[in-house]
Amino acid sequence: MSDLTVFGTSISPFTRTIRMCLEEKEEAYRIYDYMPGSEEQKAEHPFGKVPAIRDADLHLYETLAICIYIDEEYTSDPQLQPRDAIEKADMFQRVSLYLDEGYPNLIAGCVIPGILLPAMGKPADTAKVAEHLPKAEKYLAVADKELRGQHWMVGEEMSLADFFLAPAIYLFKKLPEGEKMLPQFENLSAWYTHMTNVESFRETEPKLP
Ligand SMILES: N[C@@H](CCC(=O)N[C@@H](CS)C(=O)NCC(=O)O)C(=O)O
Known part of the structure; x- marks a missing residue:
């Protein structure tokens, strides 16, 4: 242990x-x-x-x-990174893109100013949300296209690529504009529904303020 x-x-x-x-x-x-x-x-x-x-x-x-x-x-299964070199590069590409374009727009640009600030008794920053929503949409369109209807983001197994994006989608869906935007991305919506059945995702659902 x-x-x-x-x-x-x-x-x-x-x-x-x-x-x-x-x-x-x-x-x-x-x-x-x-x-x-x-x-x-x-x-x-x-x-x-x-x-x-x-x-x-x-x-x-x-x-x-x-x-x-x-x-x-902690080498026990499941392995969270693909062994295949191309799949591993693909996983890091997606994580890197999430860090550059996903988190800054979905969370820092929309979720924090749109719902977390008000939940903490501070005014929402609607101008910031309005500025970042189109950028969030552009990022989600890329993630949707790259999913190509797969269950997992990379190959046949779940990986860190899934673990980075799913918690952000969970929060983005709490924002009314995010909830409205997601269904236009069919691959992403199906993948997210699949993620909601993953036990480690369910077990770590946060209590929002
Ligand atoms: N590069 C860091 C980013 C972590 C990060 O930005 N966390 C947010 C909370 S979700 C935070 O601490 N934000 C406060 C800040 O940016 O000063 C990592 O990958 O761990």
Whole structure:
């Protein structure tokens, strides 16, 4: 059994990604629900971002690095990265695109200003949402096209590519504009419905404020 601790609010889609990895590996862990920018999280990440982990003497931050560590240190099945070189490159291409175009537009540009700020008693930033919705739509159109009707984003098995995007889609669907936008993407909608049956995804559903 691991001695692993996760630092970061479970609302964060990045925290959910690493929790999904841990659930898949059936590794026990503790979680401290620290918010981004809090003094506690600044001790875990140099920019106070969420998430970070500690595992015995190891201290790691940045979600992708954490996912790779979990998959390669805890070697039990399922494997979360394809073995085939082309599929592995495809997986990292999708994760990288998500980090560049997905998270900044879906979450930072729409979900946080549109629903999380109001949930925390602050005014919504509707101008920011309006600016980022078309960019979110463009990103989703690419993700939809690349799915080509497959169950998983890459090859025949689930992988980190699925674990990065699904938590973001969950939150984006909470935004009325997001809920309305998703059905136009048939591949993505079918894939997301498939993801909602994945136990590690269900087990890590956050409690929204
Ligand atoms: N590059 C970081 C990004 C993590 C990130 O942006 N997390 C968000 C919460 S979902 C956060 O901490 N935002 C606060 C900030 O950007 O200052 C990673 O991959 O872990």
